[in-house]
Every structure is written in C-alpha cells, then in structure tokens.
Amino acid sequence: MKWSSWIEVNLDSLAHNYKQLVSLTTAELCPVVKSDAYGHGAPVVVRFLHRLGAKLFAVSSVEEALTIRELSQAPLLLLTPPLHEQIPLVIKHRLIPTIESAEQVSLFERAADKHFPLPVHLKVDTGLGRLGIKPNDAVALGERIARSAKLQLAGVFTHFAEGSSSSRTARQLRTFLAVKEAFAQAGLNNLIWHAANSAAFCLGPHTHLDMVRIGTLLYGQGKGADELQLKETWALYAKVISVRRISAGSSVGYGGTYKAHRDMLVGVVPIGYSDGFTMEPQSTPAVQTARVVSRIVKGEKPQAFVDGQPVAVVGKAAMNLTILDLSAVPHPSPGLPVRLIARRASINRDLPKVYLKDGKPYCTWWNGRLYHPSAQPFDRTHSNLYDRVRML
Structure with missing residues (x-):
C-alpha cells in the first residue's frame, strides 16, 4: 500500500x-x-x-x-x-x-x-x-x-x-x-x-x-541518548499531493498571514494539526527567518526535510494540509516523500505505522489490524493479514 x-x-x-x-x-x-x-x-x-x-x-x-x-x-x-x-x-x-x-x-x-x-x-x-x-x-x-x-x-x-x-x-x-x-x-x-x-x-x-x-x-530520545549510543526509532512522512508556482506578493494559507517575498514553488502535503503536526503562524518572511535562526541557536531541528535537506513550512498548518517551500528542491512533483518533525506522542494514532526490519518493510499496523507489507489494507480479506500467532 x-x-x-x-x-x-x-x-x-x-x-x-x-x-x-x-x-x-x-x-x-x-x-x-x-x-x-x-x-x-x-x-x-x-x-x-x-x-x-x-x-x-x-x-x-x-x-x-x-x-x-x-x-x-x-x-x-x-x-x-x-x-x-x-x-x-x-x-x-x-x-x-x-x-x-x-x-x-x-x-x-x-x-x-x-x-x-x-x-x-x-x-x-x-x-x-x-x-x-x-x-x-x-x-x-x-x-x-x-x-x-x-x-x-x-x-x-x-x-x-x-x-x-x-x-x-x-x-x-x-x-x-x-x-x-x-x-x-x-x-x-x-x-x-x-x-x-x-x-x-x-x-x-x-x-x-x-x-x-x-x-x-x-x-532513542531524551537526555543521555547520544552518550548511551541510542538510535532514532521513529519517523513521520507525508507525500506531496500538489505542486504549484506562486508569484512574489501572493498570500499563502489561512488568514493570508504569509506573503511570498519572491516567486516560489510550493508543495502541499496531506497532514495538519488534526494529525498532531502543528506549526505556529509565520506571518512574514522576516518572521519566518527569525524563527528559523532562533531554532538553530536553541539547537532545535527544522520541521520538514526532503532528501535530508530542510524545507520551510509556509503559512499556517491547516487541519489536514500543510504547505512547504520546495523552491530549492530539484524537479518536485506529486508523490515526493517529505519527512516531518513532530511530537511523537501527539501524532494521530490513526496514521498507519510501517515497521522496518533489516532495512525493509516488515509489517504495517493500521486501524487495529496487522498487514503484510505488500498487502492492500482496504481489501479486508484474511490473506492480507499476518498470522498473529507467528508474527514478530
């Protein structure tokens, strides 16, 4: 899936x-x-x-x-x-x-x-x-x-x-x-x-x-995690569903709180504050820059990455959608995966969880069911479900 x-x-x-x-x-x-x-x-x-x-x-x-x-x-x-x-x-x-x-x-x-x-x-x-x-x-x-x-x-x-x-x-x-x-x-x-x-x-x-x-x-989190040589275990992803160009001066997002200071290429990902991914309003490019600098000074991580490179969230995150500045991303298109930073325990539990083992998808937990990595979860046949006795 x-x-x-x-x-x-x-x-x-x-x-x-x-x-x-x-x-x-x-x-x-x-x-x-x-x-x-x-x-x-x-x-x-x-x-x-x-x-x-x-x-x-x-x-x-x-x-x-x-x-x-x-x-x-x-x-x-x-x-x-x-x-x-x-x-x-x-x-x-x-x-x-x-x-x-x-x-x-x-x-x-x-x-x-x-x-x-x-x-x-x-x-x-x-x-x-x-x-x-x-x-x-x-x-x-x-x-x-x-x-x-x-x-x-x-x-x-x-x-x-x-x-x-x-x-x-x-x-x-x-x-x-x-x-x-x-x-x-x-x-x-x-x-x-x-x-x-x-x-x-x-x-x-x-x-x-x-x-x-x-x-x-x-x-893999908390004070002491690095000293104890612990590893990150969790990552949140969303795929770009739309890409468009906007002109300098255009408003982006609810309330028009963000206005593009240059021509931009933006992408929309299907995740928002109802999923636990919340962002503060970024009313102007100057404010956005100030907040990014503040996070760097405080040692905080950016909130979105494409191929390991940070991309900015523009405007307010909506209930189900968030807009990203993809201007520096080569040839962005729908289907592009984006890694997002969020508080793990606050993320919507209805999001599917894909478990990796040996670098490969191993199983998926979604909607109270366990699925084979190649299964189509919307097809509720038993053949798509792992045998719960032998699983893991």
Whole structure:
C-alpha cells in the first residue's frame, strides 16, 4: 500500500536500544509503552520486545492495555489505579493493577473469581504529590495486601518528580529506601522495588533497584541518548499531493498571514494539526527567518526535510494540509516523500505505522489490524493479514 502520510518505526533500532540499555544495568528493564508506545504502536512494540526478552511492560490505563491484548498476552503493569467499574476487565485480562488504598484492596477482593490470586504493585508517594499512598502508611497497606487470599503483593514503586535532578531525586530515593527497610522489618520480602524512569536511569545504578521503567530512552530520545549510543526509532512522512508556482506578493494559507517575498514553488502535503503536526503562524518572511535562526541557536531541528535537506513550512498548518517551500528542491512533483518533525506522542494514532526490519518493510499496523507489507489494507480479506500467532 502506498500511503499519503505514515509513520515508520525501525525495529532494528528499537532492538539495539533495548539491548544497549539492558547491558547497562543489572536491574530488570520494564519498557514503558504508554501513549501508544510513545507513538510507535504499542501492540506491535510489546510483541516485538517480549520476543527479545522483556518480561513486564508498563501502560497508563486499562484502555491501553486492552489494545495491546489484541496482539500479546505479555504481562502489563497499570501505572495508574483503574476505575472501580474497570476492575472486572483488569481481572479478566490478567492485568497487574496499581494499588494505593485499602479501599481498592476490598474492591478487588469482592470482584474475586477463579483468576486470583492477582499480582498487584503498591505505589508510594515520595514527593510527586500525584498518586500513591503516603510513606508512613505504606507498610500497613502492604500487610493488608499480604493477608489477602485474593491478591499477591508483587512490587512496590514510586515516581520521581524530577528524575534528572540528582538532589531532588536523592531525597525521594532516601524516603523510598526507608519504606523498603520498613517492609523488610515487617517481613514483607521478595518484592520488586522500582523507581527510576529514563532520566533517573542516567543518574547511575544507585537509582536502578530491582527494575527500571524506561520509556523515552528506549525510543532513542531524551537526555543521555547520544552518550548511551541510542538510535532514532521513529519517523513521520507525508507525500506531496500538489505542486504549484506562486508569484512574489501572493498570500499563502489561512488568514493570508504569509506573503511570498519572491516567486516560489510550493508543495502541499496531506497532514495538519488534526494529525498532531502543528506549526505556529509565520506571518512574514522576516518572521519566518527569525524563527528559523532562533531554532538553530536553541539547537532545535527544522520541521520538514526532503532528501535530508530542510524545507520551510509556509503559512499556517491547516487541519489536514500543510504547505512547504520546495523552491530549492530539484524537479518536485506529486508523490515526493517529505519527512516531518513532530511530537511523537501527539501524532494521530490513526496514521498507519510501517515497521522496518533489516532495512525493509516488515509489517504495517493500521486501524487495529496487522498487514503484510505488500498487502492492500482496504481489501479486508484474511490473506492480507499476518498470522498473529507467528508474527514478530
């Protein structure tokens, strides 16, 4: 299928990053796959990394977990407590919930069935002030869970408010380790203790404990990615659908906020702010130049590339369309691929995701289905679908 706009995910780079990070710690590595695996397509990413050896994955919600269950039965940790009415789904699909109160323990016990004992993780609030039980109350809740015939206390965790700050993280870590010692004194042992995210991971092994929850670094981004020799895993593309010449002084885009200061060759790509590709208005060529210079000074990347060369966005990005200055591109025509820079987790999840392996298209995830790279997704015959048992 020839897509007009799509995401490419490099599975070789993802595997490299996973193996590289695993080699840098003695702790278990738990890939964080919330927000559709940071825009990479969580169902395929989980299945792929599970085959590489990842034993536990972290998601944000029951809804995210159920999407992943379409392709994988890998263990999934819910980083946030489920709603009361979602508890039956947690039990049915063998998800690992976060517990932060005795009330939740009672709710799970009342919903008990043949699937129990259900493993749970207890969350402790050591300073973020968002979720989790207070440190002084953690042991009592841990003992309450341990007494339950329906639940199994499998782990205890916290979340750092500023993982890249060594001093603030150190304070939270001391609080968490004090809780760990109190659990040991109460006879609550053989638990998975985890606190470090990607930023805290880079502070050193003292933050790693039994398990690290890695999201940003796994996908080749964040502070430390270059030093750790991690690779980019994700790219957004769209193909030019129209090319036209405009004269100097012509207005471009909604509101006429951009006026061409010279004769130009512009192209339109079928992607816009409804897809998560948003650009600020560029009202004049002078303002556009100033913003480009500002981005260079700040070390920010341009937002569009053709064959590795930056091209400017002109005018405002519309809901579904964006206009590019292709004047410096030799012989541009419809079908020309353009790489676009955008926030991965903000990109429209309905965009097809094409997975590359050994430099070639390996499979496509689109509209909740997995396709062979040569298939036509609009033809819904089973022959176009990969065998989900053997895939990845």
